[in-house]
Amino acid sequence: MSKYNSEPSKRSADDMYTLMYGAVLALAPTVIVAVQSIGQVQAGTYVLITLFVLLALLYVRHQKRVK
Numbered sequence: 001m002s003k004y005n006s007e008p009s010k011r012s013a014d015d016m017y018t019l020m021y022g023a024v025l026a027l028a029p030t031v032i033v034a035v036q037s038i039g040q041v042q043a044g045t046y047v048l049i050t051l052f053v054l055l056a057l058l059y060v061r062h063q064k065r066v067k
Helices: 006-038 041-066
Strands: none
Touching (some): 006 041
């Protein structure tokens, strides 16, 4: 057990969220290009919209918890 119980866990949670958002934002153009090259643009659009809505909800929940 660390003597700094709350601070590292809060920091690691923030790092996890930052990493998750960064990864999704970095992968979004790749997913769009891959889906367009396959030809299923509509299905890919639904997937991306779902991902961004889910991330927005997670972000709002996280911000409410931080305050």
